Amino acid sequence: MSDYTFITTEEHFLLQDALKRNKQQLTKFTLIGFGLLLIAAVIPQIYLYTHNNLGDADDSLLSFKNLWFWVWLLCFVIALIFALIKVTDIRYWAIKKDLTALQKATLEAPMEAVYLENNDTQTNIMILLENKKKRLFYWMRGALEGYRAGQQVEITYARYSRVIISINKK
Incomplete structure (x- = not known):
């Protein structure tokens, strides 16, 4: 490897284009995560409140009234988003660093x-x-x-x- 030099204006535009594509992928994964969050939050509630009486359903760990249900669900979705990013080699943050370092x-x-x-x-x-x-x-x-x-x-x-x-x- 050689020493680092400064990138040209044309190369800067190429990096900006790559950043834009990575941002689109990141947005897509975030939307997938929030869609799954919505599904995972609604389906257990429907099942819980149709198959149990109101008091038992409210006391359940799967109830939307339970704080731990929301903590678990958000942690799951955040982990899913980062797993998708890792699997598909999103370079968003590294490209942003390159656009400031210009090397x-x-x-x-x-x-x-x-x-x-x-x-x-x-x-x-x-x-x-x-x-x-x-x-x-x-x-x-x-x-x-x-x-x-x-x-x-x-x-x-x-x-x-x-x-x-x-x-x-x-």
């Missing part, structure tokens, strides 16, 4: 693996570094055609998020 680096190394993610809107590339460590880099502009594992590439990437700004075969 990039260049790397020349062989690719270990290339695979698509997030409904083919992102290509992830595993790179084998000189010290035998593997690092994951992210091409945020869809499917990256013509790149296969084992090929030597030169990558220019944003420092913190490892979002690929440009990639060339060697």
